[in-house]
Amino acid sequence: MNTARSRLGALRSLLPAADDYRGLSRSWRADLLAGVTVGIVALPLALAFGVSSGVGAEAGLVTAIVAGLVAAVFGGSNVQVSGPTGAMVVVLAPIVAAHGAGAVVYVSILAGVIVAAAGLLRLGRAVSYIPWPVIEGFTAGIGVIIFLQQVPSALGVGIAGHASNAVVAAAQVVEESTWPGALLPLGAVAAVAVIMLVLGRWLPSVPGSFVAIVLVSVPAALLDLPLATIGALPNSLPAPGLPPVDLALLTALAGPALAVAALAAIESLLSARVAASLANTGGLNADRELLGQGLASIAAGFFGGMPATGAIARTAVNVRSGARTRVAAIVHALLLLAVILVAASIVSRIPLAALAGVLMVTAARMVSISTFRRVARSGGASASVFLVTAFVTVAFDLVIAVGIGIAAAAFFALRALSRTSGAHREDLPGAPEPGDERIGLFRIEGSLFFGAAERLIDEVARHDVEVVVLRLSGLQLVDATGANALGEMVTALERRGATVLIKGVRPEHRSLLDQLGVIGALRHPNHLFAELEPAVAHARSHIRRATASA
Incomplete structure (x- = not known):
């Protein structure tokens, strides 16, 4: 009897409860403002990540809405903001290249099931075993890959037919670029970058990416500049539905789905831990966070979206904007839904080069010189683990990089431990x-x-x-x-x-x-x-x- 009660109590701890909204009567204004702010920040990122992954801006926006809403309600953090992220783009792009954009729906559902199962099995604290230099190394590697993935849009060249490795593909694109035709998209990228950097320096409270997109897109549309744009977007959410079952494809996607699930779990828990350290916004239930993120990816797959994770940058904006309850993340998702319902035709005219500029700045911020200095000051072993993880991330595969980084960190830790004996x-x-x-x-x-x-x-x-x-x-x-x-x-x-x-x-x-x-x-x-x-x-x-x- 006691065992049954204990299991029931454990299950209840993973489900939404009234306590999730404790204090809402005092914080609802701050939550509403924070939700609007983070929604404005998330809009260009959701569009850009959808385009960069190969599944399209619509999928990125749908993911930010559906997954953002489900994760806000079912997740284990009061202030986590979820949606498409740069790290996920890095993993999804090769899957799209190998199996087509339609495969992402299968991957999203399969990965979501794996992540949700991890939450039910109480594996939420496993991320604490990943060493800090490994996390920073793969974050820097992801930043390099995201930057390189934007080179085609920045130079006005299509990505079809290029190598799957970001470094090789970027080199091929630079070689194939036509001049001076590439100057126009490159100028749009530069304009976005300058605006974001200036606003970030002098007006950090202003959403620089949103302002930059507006200031570049409006003149491009008025002058009818020959810049590739996002293209037509639907003016409503697509109807949910299961994709047709293809056993051969599901078998082929089992490995990629496992890699996506591992990344989603790691990034979401890291983001939630960062949020918990930024402000007193309530504790983190790591197992519930995994369950919520798994359900979010499943729901996104049903709507034709892509796998979602907790987004560190958007979560930080949410907390610093005053968010205290889940209402802020919910408002963020509803604001993006309103964009689809009201302003889809306007958003469709955003130049791809402008989105590339947003992602290039975002990626550059992920490769932090100050972080590398901190790692280097902590010892040669930490610096070696950081560099190995970053290199393998860029040259080979993100999940393999995490595994190799953990192995390298374990080697140095064991060597240090043996020297104390x-x-x-x-x-x-x-x-x-x-x-x-x-x-x-x-x-x-x-x-x-x-x-x-x-x-x-x-x-x-x-x-x-x-x-x-x-x-x-x-x-x-x-x-x-x-x-x-x-x-x-x-x-x-x-x-x-x-x-x-x-x-x-x-x-x-x-x-x-x-x-x-x-x-x-x-x-x-x-x-x-x-x-x-x-x-x-x-x-x-x-x-x-x-x-x-x-």
Whole structure:
């Protein structure tokens, strides 16, 4: 009965509740203003990310509306703003290139199911195991890729027929560009960038991307400049529906969907953690956040959208604009819906080059020199992990980069941990006695694990003594490899005629040492001691007996 109640309580913690809107009576004005502000910021980004991913501006806008609304209601953060993001574009673009834009709907639903399942399985805290240099490295790599992906629009060249790698594709586009025809879209990009940078410096409260889009799009439309535009947009949301089931395509998309799900979970939880640190807006339920983001991607797929994640930049704008409850994110989604219903024809005339300028500035801000300096100051290992992760992200694949980055971070962490471990020979306590030089007293401290076991064992085994006393009370960590190596060392020392005494086995290590034969390898059960003095006294008595019998 208690177990059933516990499970029911755990399930309720993942569902919307009245407490989600506690304090709304005091904060509704601030929430409304924040929602409008972040909606204005999100509009050009949603359009740009949809275009850049290859599925079109409509899909980006639909995702921002549907996923933004569902994640706001069902997510685990009170102020998270969700929608299409640059990191997701990086993953989706190769999928579109390989399987077509229609495949994104399948990927969105499949990835959403995986992320929601992760929330139900309580895997929300797993992101805390990703090291900070890895996160910063893959963020910088994503910024480079997003920037390079905008080169075709910035130069007025189509992306069809170019390599899937962003670096190679950008180089091909530059080579194929026609001059001076490329100057016009390049000028639009430059104008957007200048406006955004100037407003960001002198008027940071003004949504620079929105203002830049307006100031570039209006003259382009009035002068009828030959710039490629977004094109026709629907004046309503598409009807929801399931795509036709294609088992062969679903099988082919299983791997990409898993990669998308991993990215969605990581980015959403990181964004929510950032939001929680910016202001006192309530706690974060990581498992509920995963469930909400999974449902958001599923819903976006039903409406023909793309996978969604929590968006760090838009969430930060939301918090800094005064948001305190989920109403702000809901208002943001409703404002974007109003754009579709009222201003679709106006939005359709936005030049693609202007959107490219927005994304180029956004990408440049993701590659932070100050962040790299902080990483570099934290040590060579952190800088190496950062650079490796960033390089693999740009050159190969984002998810592979995270895996390699974690592996590199683990390697450096284990190396550092192994260096804190040591086996030190000590003088015997008390007044010296004849035969003390035939006794080796060793203090083993730190960690006896697979990364350090062999070195520590070699340090003890190289001494030619008749009695070995191992002090293990300073040992903080022992894994199976370390315990096994310790047992093999005890056996080897006993076989060559040395007597091994062990002192100070900690209670948490006793079971493992017993199971792997360390204690059983001792010549006699009495060779296990709790205190040092009796162990040394026994070692000296053993030397005296050996001397007397000689």
